[in-house]
Amino acid sequence: MTMFLREEDSEIRRVEKLTRISDVLVERIDRLEESRGSAWSMFQAAVALEQEVQVRTRELEQALADLSERNRELAVARALAEEANRSKTRFLRAASHDLLQPLSAAKLFLAALNDTSMDELQTELAQRLSGAFESVEELMHAVLDISRLDSQRIEFQRKPVDLGEMFRRLAIEYAPMAEAKGLRLSFAPTSAIVESDPTFLRRIAQNLVSNAIKYTDSGGVLAGVRRRGGRVWLEILDTGIGIAAPDRARIFDEFHRIGREGGAPGMGLGLSIVRRACAKLGHPIAMDSEPGRGTVFRVSLPLVGAETQGKGVAPVLDGPSLRGRVALVVENDDAMRRAYQLILQDRLGMVARVTCGIPEALAQMGDEPPDVVIADYNLDNGDTGLQAIRELRLAAGQPVPAIIVSARRDPEIGRASLELGVPVVEKPVRPEDLQAVLQHMFA
Template identity: 70%
Template sequence: MILPPGEDAQGRAVRLERIAEALIERVDRLEETRGSARSMFQAAVALEREAIARTRDLERALADLSEKNRDLAVARAAAEEANRSRTRFLRAASHDLLQPLAAARLFLSALTDTGLDETQAELAARLGAAFESVEELMHAVLDISRLDSQRIEFHRKPVALDALFRRLAVEYAPMAEAAGLRLSFVPTAAVVDSDPTFLRRIAQNLISNALKYTARGGVVVGVRRRGGLVWLECHDSGPGIAAADRARIFDEFQRAVPERGPQGMGLGLSIVRRACLKLGHRLELDSAVGRGTVFRVGLAPADAAAGAGQAAPDPSAAALRGRVVLVVENDAAMRRGYELMLGGRMGMIVRCAGGTAEALAAMGQDDPPDVILADYNLDNGDTGIAAIGALRAAAGQAIAAVMVTARRDGHVARACAACAVPLIEKPVRPADLAAALMQALGAAPPLA
């Protein structure tokens, strides 16, 4: 081996030792690097296995969730179908349920107009009260069914509150008088945006509720403007409602009165809450125990000019005396009831028919009636709408008409609105029927 110039054996040994140390250090670093890479590889493998396991767990959880969602969807569909079935049944059955009640009310109304002795008058009054209770219950059940339906249709329009108040004053004056209470309606020019049928039901339930649970004093119904809304308010001087009871009284069959207090079904305020919620009307309650209660319904104002034509007709039936009415009703008991009420109490000349063909024959060629009173549901698919249309076409003129029905759905309301025919629901109150007939006679629509 040749040594570098000037390097002896000892120098060479030192140099070789340094080279060896450097090599050893490099090898150590390589080993460390290789060990770190191996550790990383092993960690990556472990993470991959963990990810696979967690993915499988997640897939199983998603599968379970999907199955539960399917079960919930099936259960929800079944519940919705059950609700629709209930609504369809009540809608279909309402005519048959209310028909005998409507006939009984007509006969009872005719009976009370005859000379009754004291005992008979008392029996008639008790029968009337019983019919009122049954009617109230049936209307409440049907109203709740409609309001719970997802397919309910509202017909919003400007509603003149003063006209509504006059109608309610006539309707509830006997109830207030019998209870020895004052019932007052404050005149107003307010016109609001709402569904007139359901707004009337809201007001009816609030007034009826106030009269039932007020022992002394009275009930005042009026309007207050606040916060851009028109607030329909019903004040009473009743026992008041404790704070603990103010939420539950809006539930079904709840009454915040003692067991020996006035009896009611506890459905009226539930209907008020449901109707206000569906219509978007705010509902408020203030009460002081021992001092009385006020219910408020917040209504959006409407164009006063649009509602100006809704003034209620005079409920007196004197204007109907001597007018000819053609009754189109397939139920014999109802026809007889109409004959007694329209001919006896209102002094009208009554003709009756069971359907469209019979009505055309009864009318004759040149002798149209002053007004048509038709039931919507007739026999063999015939309807009151068809009868009115056929009679108007045969007469060649716009005969005034009123529709009576036990059905509560949008189809009937739209059909009546299309031919400008007032619609009233069974059971028929004499005052409501007289008002509807006078409304029709005062504003018959143009011939289509």
């Protein structure tokens, strides 16, 4: 009996052991199945992910190809736009001579007409014609200035600029405009010499002074200089209508003019040119204004070099007499030759020898050099006024004083003229400017 019980206990333990082993095996099999299931799922997920990556890669490659094509198209469009802009600039530069040539002649003829006796109606008509020519000239210069300032290849001739000398020229130029409105136009004497492009700095000052006079009905306009360390502020103050707050952010936009009864003449391009030129030259500009009391514009300029003694703004028209001086004119336009003859002889009392080109000028000069040569830059057969001056000086055996007249505002012309020591007078030619340059030369 005892033995039977022992065998039964042994059998029970063996069954329990087998059961545990079976449970362990079943558990291992379950884990293995789970593991196999997870790996299969991961494999399937990996395959799906790889397919998705391939699809996205193809889409990305297509997008990059499209972007590259768009970039090529944009590069071509940009190149075409730049070439169109250069072509526009070249066209305007080339056309400016032909456009300003008849305008110069017309203004000189009108100046000669004003020197004759006229009745009241004729005087009024002459004044209106003069105003119309001024408007055309202003518009043409504005278009040319904007074209140059918008060009990516613009070159500036930075050099020392005597503000006192610039003020003197501006005083002469704008005195008639101020007198016509009964305004005081004053330029404070200054000895400041700044670094800038003389042509564009003068254009900045011209536009600011002209604008101040246009929008001032009583009182006056004052131009002066304030020093701040190594810089100066060129300031143009007026007692005009002022600028309301809503207009201050828009006055530098093209064709924007302050509205008022009667309006002011002009196209609304002056301040746009000022903003462009100041930005290109790196001259900060500021403005303060109070409606009904006036406006002040300020342009910051860097001081350079030693300064000269302040000379004030003396009228150049009080300079040396030009009567009897001999001027040899080299001009290929018939109307301009006649206009020069009238202004130089009838108004200034000079002896004018007008010629149409270099060979005729050399023949006219003979053995006696003139007192001054006035040469247009663009002559026939590809000749230039600079070439004419060189050949005339060589034939004369001395550096005869000379003036270049040009409608092209080309830095190359400025540099070449500077090397010859020849001043440049821009078209359309003003009799007052021509007289001022001649008197300054003989002084």
